[in-house]
Amino acid sequence: MIGSLIALAALALVACGPYILDAYGIGLLIGAVSYTILASAWAMFSGPTRYISLATVAFYGTGAYTVAVLSDALPWPLVLASAAVIGGVLALVVGLSTLRLAGIYFVIFSFGLAELIRQLITWFEVSVSGTLGRYIFLDLEPRHVLWQLLSLAAVVVLITGWIHRSRIGLALKVIGDDETVAAHAGINLARTKLILFVLSSVLITLVGAIQSPRWVYVEPGIVFNPQVSFLTVIMALLGGATHRWGPVLGAVPLFLLFEWLSARFPDHFSIILGLLFIGVVFLLPDGVLAAMQKLRKKKEAAA
Amino acid sequence: MMLEIREAAKHFGGVRAVDGLSFSMNEGEVVGLLGPNGSGKTTLMNLVSGALKPTSGEILFDGVAIGGKRPDVIAKAGVARTFQLVRVLPSLSILENVMVPAAFGREALWGREAEARAEESLERVGLKVSPGKLAGDLTYIDQKRLELARALAARPRLLLLDEWLAGLNPTELQEGIALIRQLEAEGLTILLVEHIMDAVRALCPRCVVMASGSKIADGPTGEVLDQSEVISAYLGGGDA
Numbered sequence: 001m002i003g004s005l006i007a008l009a010a011l012a013l014v015a016c017g018p019y020i021l022d023a024y025g026i027g028l029l030i031g032a033v034s035y036t037i038l039a040s041a042w043a044m045f046s047g048p049t050r051y052i053s054l055a056t057v058a059f060y061g062t063g064a065y066t067v068a069v070l071s072d073a074l075p076w077p078l079v080l081a082s083a084a085v086i087g088g089v090l091a092l093v094v095g096l097s098t099l100r101l102a103g104i105y106f107v108i109f110s111f112g113l114a115e116l117i118r119q120l121i122t123w124f125e126v127s128v129s130g131t132l133g134r135y136i137f138l139d140l141e142p143r144h145v146l147w148q149l150l151s152l153a154a155v156v157v158l159i160t161g162w163i164h165r166s167r168i169g170l171a172l173k174v175i176g177d178d179e180t181v182a183a184h185a186g187i188n189l190a191r192t193k194l195i196l197f198v199l200s201s202v203l204i205t206l207v208g209a210i211q212s213p214r215w216v217y218v219e220p221g222i223v224f225n226p227q228v229s230f231l232t233v234i235m236a237l238l239g240g241a242t243h244r245w246g247p248v249l250g251a252v253p254l255f256l257l258f259e260w261l262s263a264r265f266p267d268h269f270s271i272i273l274g275l276l277f278i279g280v281v282f283l284l285p286d287g288v289l290a291a292m293q294k295l296r297k298k299k300e301a302a303a
Numbered sequence: 304m305m306l307e308i309r310e311a312a313k314h315f316g317g318v319r320a321v322d323g324l325s326f327s328m329n330e331g332e333v334v335g336l337l338g339p340n341g342s343g344k345t346t347l348m349n350l351v352s353g354a355l356k357p358t359s360g361e362i363l364f365d366g367v368a369i370g371g372k373r374p375d376v377i378a379k380a381g382v383a384r385t386f387q388l389v390r391v392l393p394s395l396s397i398l399e400n401v402m403v404p405a406a407f408g409r410e411a412l413w414g415r416e417a418e419a420r421a422e423e424s425l426e427r428v429g430l431k432v433s434p435g436k437l438a439g440d441l442t443y444i445d446q447k448r449l450e451l452a453r454a455l456a457a458r459p460r461l462l463l464l465d466e467w468l469a470g471l472n473p474t475e476l477q478e479g480i481a482l483i484r485q486l487e488a489e490g491l492t493i494l495l496v497e498h499i500m501d502a503v504r505a506l507c508p509r510c511v512v513m514a515s516g517s518k519i520a521d522g523p524t525g526e527v528l529d530q531s532e533v534i535s536a537y538l539g540g541g542d543a
Binding site: 170 | 378384392395402403407453
């Protein structure tokens with residue numbers, strides 16, 4: 001409860017950013033908030049179930065592309081609603097067909113999904129609509145994008161708070177520990193996972209949709225960049241995917257670090273990213289928060 | 304009839320782990336399921352609890368066909384089990400562990416009610432440790448107690464115990480037997496797989512004996528254990 005209130009207050013504070021910061025500063029805030037939501041939404045499903053999903057960009061890109069296609073035809077709130085529905089239906093179909101896959105197979109499938117959707121859209125644009133790129137002309141300034149993202153972040157805070165206190169939160173914890181026990185205690189595994197996967201995917205789709213006006217020009221290669229999926233995973237894992245505030249603690253510093261690295265070392269960025277990925281998995285498999293708790297426990301035991 | 308197994312079979316490729324087995328249990332009955340290692344006892348338990356789907360045959364629980372249903376559906380119908388190798392939920396507290404079936408079982412308790420049920424179950428099995436402790440930190444006997452408390456928290460009508468008494472020292476064994484006796488006295492129907500013959504004699508008026516997937520004996524415990532087929536199945540070879 002207190003955690004949620006502090007988080008909402010922090011979001012309100014960030015919302016004042018556009019009145020003091022320049023365009024670059026606002027851009028940084030947009031990126032940091034986007035990745036915070038992506039990592040939190042990712043961890044909502046993947047943290048407790050331990051299904052490592054690389055499908056983040058599949059939904060993120062779908063959100064962006066929905067805007068590119070519909071933004072001329074519909075008013076903005078309806079465009080966002082359409083994106084949420086499309087992302088939700090896509091997640092439902094994908095979830096129904098893949099959540100029975102275990103471990104590594106799910107990882108590979110989720111990675112393939114992003115590529116599949118990218119290729120499908122490319123094929124459609126080239127052979128049916130005849131253009132590969134699309135323009136997004138919307139009367140939305142960066143600060144509007146930021147405020148919408150912050151509203152979405154507030155929704156995420158409320159949803160995660162609700163999950164932690166509700167039956168589905170306990171069900172997820174049990175599934176994360178032992179699926180056999182979960183099923184024998186009366187938990188419907190497939191339904192629980194599906195609900196969370198759809199919820200998390202809708203949020204990810206909305207991030208893609210809300211921040212798409214920043215691109216102006218989109219094509220599949222831009223919006224379905226697999227780096228988005230990898231960054232999301234590494235941020236959530238660094239902070240701690242099973243801890244409620246873990247993804248935030250991973251996303252903000254890593255986003256700022258990546259911004260700085262990609263400006264300083266544009267050619268070697270991928271190498272550094274890969275090394276960081278390996279480092280996180282080896283040194284902090286449960287995330288920074290869990291490592292800190294362990295350290296504190298050790299100190300207490302020693303004292 | 305609380306549980307009725309009709310010609311249940313489970314084949315893994317060419318291996319017939321359970322091969323057309325039938326028996327039934329009345330409400331309140333405590334039946335021991337015996338047989339040498341690999342005779343298919345645990346597989347049969349898994350068929351009843353829904354962990355495995357039968358290749359053929361019917362399993363009826365209180366007249367309703369449950370064979371091949373999902374484990375969560377069977378659990379909600381009123382069947383609870385423990386596992387041969389203890390399975391506690393290590394990252395949950397002891398109280399949360401026991402709350403789970405209360406929350407997701409038939410009665411769908413939540414909040415204070417679920418906690419009260421969990422506390423009651425813990426008391427029943429005599430687990431006296433701080434309920435906020437993590438389940439992964441418990442000793443072996445206490446993990447076994449926890450597993451039983453978890454099975455009881457859903458107030459099941461049929462309890463499946465898969466070698467729940469295995470690995471206990473003599474004092475603990477006596478406590479364990481007394482505990483199951485008490486459940487029996489309360490009218491719970493129990494099917495238990497067990498290798499400790501003293502426990503079987505003390506707890507089960509009736510036994511079903513399996514050998515290579517089939518039933519070779521079924522009847523009052525004393526008689527069944529004296530049958531030559533049963534003795535040869537355990538000791539290996541009829542001519543021994």
